[in-house]
Amino acid sequence: MKEMLEAAKAAKGEVAGLTTEKKNAALNAMADVLLARQDAILDANALDMASAKEHISPVMLDRLKLTKERIAGMAQGIREVTALPDPVGRILQTHTREDGLKIQKVSVPMGVIAIIYESRPNVTSDAAALALKSGNVCVLRSGKEAFRSANAIVDALRSGLRSVGITENAVNLVQDTSRESAAALMTANGYIDLLIPRGGAGLINACVSTATVPCIATGTGICHVYVEKSADLNMALNIVENAKTSRPSVCNAEEVLLVDKAIAPTFLPMLYKRLVTDRERAAELRLDETAAAIIPGKKAGEKDFDTEFLDYILAVKCVEDVKEAVAHIAAHSTGHSEAIVTRSPEAERYFTANVDSAAVYVNASTRFTDGGEFGLGCEMGISTQKLHARGPMGLQELTTYKYIIHGNGHIR
Numbered sequence: 424m425k426e427m428l429e430a431a432k433a434a435k436g437e438v439a440g441l442t443t444e445k446k447n448a449a450l451n452a453m454a455d456v457l458l459a460r461q462d463a464i465l466d467a468n469a470l471d472m473a474s475a476k477e478h479i480s481p482v483m484l485d486r487l488k489l490t491k492e493r494i495a496g497m498a499q500g501i502r503e504v505t506a507l508p509d510p511v512g513r514i515l516q517t518h519t520r521e522d523g524l525k526i527q528k529v530s531v532p533m534g535v536i537a538i539i540y541e542s543r544p545n546v547t548s549d550a551a552a553l554a555l556k557s558g559n560v561c562v563l564r565s566g567k568e569a570f571r572s573a574n575a576i577v578d579a580l581r582s583g584l585r586s587v588g589i590t591e592n593a594v595n596l597v598q599d600t601s602r603e604s605a606a607a608l609m610t611a612n613g614y615i616d617l618l619i620p621r622g623g624a625g626l627i628n629a630c631v632s633t634a635t636v637p638c639i640a641t642g643t644g645i646c647h648v649y650v651e652k653s654a655d656l657n658m659a660l661n662i663v664e665n666a667k668t669s670r671p672s673v674c675n676a677e678e679v680l681l682v683d684k685a686i687a688p689t690f691l692p693m694l695y696k697r698l699v700t701d702r703e704r705a706a707e708l709r710l711d712e713t714a715a716a717i718i719p720g721k722k723a724g725e726k727d728f729d730t731e732f733l734d735y736i737l738a739v740k741c742v743e744d745v746k747e748a749v750a751h752i753a754a755h756s757t758g759h760s761e762a763i764v765t766r767s768p769e770a771e772r773y774f775t776a777n778v779d780s781a782a783v784y785v786n787a788s789t790r791f792t793d794g795g796e797f798g799l800g801c802e803m804g805i806s807t808q809k810l811h812a813r814g815p816m817g818l819q820e821l822t823t824y825k826y827i828i829h830g831n832g833h834i835r
Contacts, residue, residue, distance in 0.1 A: 424607050428614040429594050431535045431560045434592040439532045439558045441589065442532040446556055447505040453555075453583035454498040459494065459546060460579045461494045467575035468544065475568045475832040479542070482672040482734050487542045487568055497545050497576075500801040501552040507800050510818040511558045525829040530822045532558030532617035537608045538803070539623035539630065541566035549794075549801035551594045557821040560593050564608055566622070567600040570722060574598075609634040619816070621804045621825040624731065639816070642807025643731045644759040646789045649748040649774070651765035652683035656690050658786065660697050663737075666762065666788040667698070672733045674805060675760050675792040679728055679738045681748045684713060691717045698737070706735045713741035728755050745770045749777045756780055758807040764776075770801045772830035781807055781814035 431633045441449075457464070468489040475487055516528040540546045549562060554561035565573035573596055581591040597604050601821040608615060609630055617636040620630040631640050648666055666677035682690055690743045693716040698706040708720035709727045721737070727738040728751075742748045745763070752761055762784035775783050782792045792815060794802025799817030806812045812820035 424597065424599065424604060427562065427597065428535075428611055429772055431562050431595050431638070432614050433533050434560050434590045435532075435811045436561050437590055438593045438608040439534075441555075441558065443509040445587070445589070446509070446558075449584055449587045449589050450501050450505045450552055451554060452586045453552070453580045454501040454549075456579045456586070457494065457498045457501070460575070460582075464494060464572065464575040464579065465489060465491070467571040467749045471544075471569055471571045475542070477767060479568065480734065483674075485670075486672050487544065487572075489572060490578060495546045500545075500795065501548055503795070504552045504556050504800040504818070507556065507818055509556065509797040510822045522833065523831060524833045527827045527829075528824050529827050530819075530824050533563060533821055533823055535560045535614060536619065536803075536821065537564065537611070537615045537636075539564045539605050539608060539618070539622070539626065540569075541626065542568040542575060542636060544569045544572035547573045547596075550579065550803055551577070551580050552801060553803050553818060553821060555593055557818045560595070562595045562597065562608065564597040564604060565600065570600050573737055574808040581684055601604070604772060605629070606807065607635065609636065609638075612636055617821075619804050639804070639806050639812060640808045641804030641816070642674075642757045642759055644676065644789075644805070645678050645729065645731050645755060645757045646675060646760045646762075646792075647679045647681055647748075647752050647756060648677050648762045648789065649681040649742075649745070649752075649762065650683060650686065650690060651745055651748075651763055651767060651770045651774075652685040653766040653770065654683075654686070654764040655691060655766060656686070659690065660693055662712040662762065662764055662786070662788050663694065664697055666790055667737050668702070668704075668735060669788075669790055671735055673790075674731070675789050677737065677762075677789055678730065678731070678732055679687065679740065679755065681740055681742050683748075684741045684743055687713065688717055691739075694739075695719065706737055709736065709738045714739045731757070745773050749774060752778055754779070757807060760784065760792040762787060762789050781805065800834055 511528040518526045538550045577596040580594050615636045620627050624643045709723040710720040758780045760782040761778050761780045794815040803816040
């Protein structure tokens with residue numbers, strides 16, 4: 424580990440000084456080699472899938488699985504980063520004093536960024552592409568379930584770097600998937616400039632509580648959809664179904680549905696038909712007392728409104744109005760993404776002004792909280808904290824700034 428960290432630190436200067444043209448050439452080469460080696464990557468992924476199928480759920484297996492289409496999507500994500508503006512060297516602010524001293528605030532790379540993640544192999548290429556374009560070196564630490572896949576992907580990416588004359592140490596993969604390796608990254612002061620964990624609550628909480636290096640919490644997603652009494656109910660059904668079932672294993676999936684009591688007798692039977700009766704893969708509804716009096720389902724337990732299920736499970740609660748909905752979200756949300764379905768301008772204003780989450784939706788699914796969907800290219804993660812980044816983390820969030828001051832013999 425120390426040897427890798429030394430190499431990563433030594434590569435900082437070279438990577439930070441790359442021109443936009445050189446970085447884009449490297450990214451295109453990385454995408455090319457990724458596609459050229461897709462058979463080897465798929466073979467590695469098949470071994471990961473075989474090892475994992477006995478102890479992780481089907482929806483989590485879906486996160487782990489790679490296909491030719493998904494690898495093509497990963498390569499396309501890298502190419503899309505080349506089309507984005509270079510975030511390094513931007514003049515963010517200029518102030519010229521009366522005596523002529525010129526002070527500029529300029530964006531610069533973070534340095535070495537460590538990413539600890541679990542069972543999503545696509546994070547490997549996303550993180551590497553964003554780190555390189557923003558002038559950063561990355562140190563990746565995959566979960567054991569995805570290690571073979573991540574190793575094959577990193578081998579391809581490093582080959583792409585070498586082909587254009589850039590140090591392969593710009594992209595590094597920790598070869599140890601133990602807890603000790605994660606802890607070592609969390610405390611690698613002097614080597615790691617920023618740590619970003621991507622995974623479940625256990626990983627994120629461990630990083631936030633243990634890390635002595637700067638850390639950004641990319642939070643778990645207990646995401647809410649609130650169907651307000653004025654809502655178009657067919658629209659609401661479509662949004663709820665999409666937010667819950669399109670890909671339940673991701674952090675922007677809906678976990679809690681709040682329904683205005685005034686429309687619950689009408690809307691909840693429609694919901695039951697859509698999510699349970701009419702679906703081949705029926706969702707499990709966990710209902711509060713009011714909802715349970717209207718439709719069948721499992722009684723909601725004490726922790727169901729504080730759980731990221733990452734499965735076809737939806738907690739349902741009936742509320743009096745938008746104020747109670749917002750109060751419930753404030754008490755139970757992880758600050759990720761929340762949505763209101765409404766035709767009331769007053770309810771919309773109250774909800775958007777008072778919900779304190781990274782992404783707040785009006786009449787749209789929470790599933791859009793994603794770097795690609797937000798026009799950022801791929802993303803490093805979804806930050807649920809407020810310093811220094813919030814929401815999908817793209818290129819700009821992977822830079823910091825410094826002040827460059829030009830004088831002409833100025834003294835004070």
